Amino acid sequence: MSALQQVRGVLQKRFVKLFALTALLIWVANVCLDLKYSVHDPDIWWHLRVGDWILENHGVPHIGILSRTAANTPWVAYSWGYEVLLSLAYRCFGLLGVGFFGTALTLAVAVMVFWMLHRLSGRFWVSCGLSVAACYPVLFTLMPRPVFFTMILFIITLTLILEANRSGRVQPLYWLPLVFAVWANLHIQFAYGLLVLGIFVAVNLAQRWFQKLNIYPGSLHPSVLPGDRLLLILAGCMAATCIGPNWFHLYEVIFEYTKAKYAYSMMIELQAINFRFSENYVQLLLTAAGFFALGRQKKLDPFLLVLLTICSVVAFRTMRDSWFICFPAAACIADIVRQEKDFDQPETALEWAGVAAVVCVGVWLLAPGKDFTERGLDNSISDFFPVNAVNFLRKNPVPGPLYNDLTWGGFLTWYTPGYPVAIDGRNDLYGDALDEVFVKSERAEPSYTTDPYLNESGVVLLRRVLPLARQLSLDSRFKIIYEDALSVVFVHQ
Numbered sequence: 001m002s003a004l005q006q007v008r009g010v011l012q013k014r015f016v017k018l019f020a021l022t023a024l025l026i027w028v029a030n031v032c033l034d035l036k037y038s039v040h041d042p043d044i045w046w047h048l049r050v051g052d053w054i055l056e057n058h059g060v061p062h063i064g065i066l067s068r069t070a071a072n073t074p075w076v077a078y079s080w081g082y083e084v085l086l087s088l089a090y091r092c093f094g095l096l097g098v099g100f101f102g103t104a105l106t107l108a109v110a111v112m113v114f115w116m117l118h119r120l121s122g123r124f125w126v127s128c129g130l131s132v133a134a135c136y137p138v139l140f141t142l143m144p145r146p147v148f149f150t151m152i153l154f155i156i157t158l159t160l161i162l163e164a165n166r167s168g169r170v171q172p173l174y175w176l177p178l179v180f181a182v183w184a185n186l187h188i189q190f191a192y193g194l195l196v197l198g199i200f201v202a203v204n205l206a207q208r209w210f211q212k213l214n215i216y217p218g219s220l221h222p223s224v225l226p227g228d229r230l231l232l233i234l235a236g237c238m239a240a241t242c243i244g245p246n247w248f249h250l251y252e253v254i255f256e257y258t259k260a261k262y263a264y265s266m267m268i269e270l271q272a273i274n275f276r277f278s279e280n281y282v283q284l285l286l287t288a289a290g291f292f293a294l295g296r297q298k299k300l301d302p303f304l305l306v307l308l309t310i311c312s313v314v315a316f317r318t319m320r321d322s323w324f325i326c327f328p329a330a331a332c333i334a335d336i337v338r339q340e341k342d343f344d345q346p347e348t349a350l351e352w353a354g355v356a357a358v359v360c361v362g363v364w365l366l367a368p369g370k371d372f373t374e375r376g377l378d379n380s381i382s383d384f385f386p387v388n389a390v391n392f393l394r395k396n397p398v399p400g401p402l403y404n405d406l407t408w409g410g411f412l413t414w415y416t417p418g419y420p421v422a423i424d425g426r427n428d429l430y431g432d433a434l435d436e437v438f439v440k441s442e443r444a445e446p447s448y449t450t451d452p453y454l455n456e457s458g459v460v461l462l463r464r465v466l467p468l469a470r471q472l473s474l475d476s477r478f479k480i481i482y483e484d485a486l487s488v489v490f491v492h493q
Helices: 003-011 014-035 044-057 080-121 124-135 147-167 171-183 190-212 227-240 249-259 262-266 278-295 302-317 323-336 349-369 374-384 387-395 406-415 427-442 446-450 467-472
Strands: 402-404 459-463 478-483 487-492
Touching: 003 014, 014 080, 014 124, 014 349, 044 080, 044 406, 080 124, 080 147, 080 323, 080 349, 080 374, 124 278, 124 323, 147 171, 147 190, 147 323, 171 190, 171 227, 190 227, 190 302, 249 427, 262 427, 278 302, 278 323, 302 323, 374 387, 387 406, 387 459, 387 478, 387 487, 402 406, 406 427, 406 459, 427 446, 427 467, 459 467
Parallel strands: 402 459
Antiparallel strands: 459 487, 478 487
């Protein structure tokens, strides 16, 4: 037996595969513990505060709570399920609960990517390699927000669609209304799932129509799924998204997002990929590999072609949506390279339980060394957010209202409940017009002198590096009462 054959034999052993999978997940957890993204995200705090409000009031808000500038503006808390889970994690375990909640979400995405690719390809090592390629541009460039639930549920949806597409069996799709009922109460991007399902249904109906006309090209895969049942499933999924406290109002939010412009020019994560980072090139290569694998097939699958094309347009247009092409591209490759003769036995529930137990022990052992403790997270938060400035205001109360910059608004909704914020990260609540007013003021553009929210404020808390902070220090209308290396507090005289 040659050395290569021996290596292949070792790699096919069950315990070696499980060890590799466990090591990969522990590495993901290790990076999460290092970065502490869960508590560095400016938006995580308003999500936490909304979750607290829901648990305290036993209902979902329908106006702009926590804000003084948009307090009576209609608002849809479309991530209320995520927010309740986050609040429960904090109530049970404090800051560690917030930190581990984000870490668990990140690990869940990694697990689901591997699950999807192994289920589609049936080949363990192919799935591991594709998982790394698909997760690298996504997991550590985004913070564990509600979109991580979208990724998990999108993976489930895409897997069921690809299995139905390959097998010609519509039965796997019967689970989709349940998936969308859950999804719509966790994140607004269930719309991306509906988009993919809608593409699948539309392509299948078009295929069947051309087949009836006897003009369907022989170089394309034919449709073998019943069009009437596909339409019923799509309608059922759309109806399922209205199950919850927000009803059909979620679609109003989606419509408003399509009209937003200023936020996309202002926020880096909403802008197009600029190819300044290695993960951008991995995303490009993975996308190209998906199209290449698709093109090498003897019969082209029109659904996969349309799917990759539309996903590419969306994902390369917005950095935050990079996952929307990485996961489908990897899934298409996995589905295409599937070979029944090399099909690996999938992991059993007991094996997954064992992997989960070892990963949990690994996280527990690694956390103290990464300063991922209650005190360590507290100190880390103080390095990113104005904890000391707010503590000063608690000891030395100043009449409001409060004026703050956009970046810190989310944290202040949670840490300074006595001062409703002027603005936070809820772009759907404030809209382009209000966002533009605050951003121009932060830049100390001449219009800051007529900013009504600044002029009516009693106390102003800003990042020290902002041009507005430097400008107000020269403005006789404002007086500095506190400053440190991170923040500065003014009173309006």
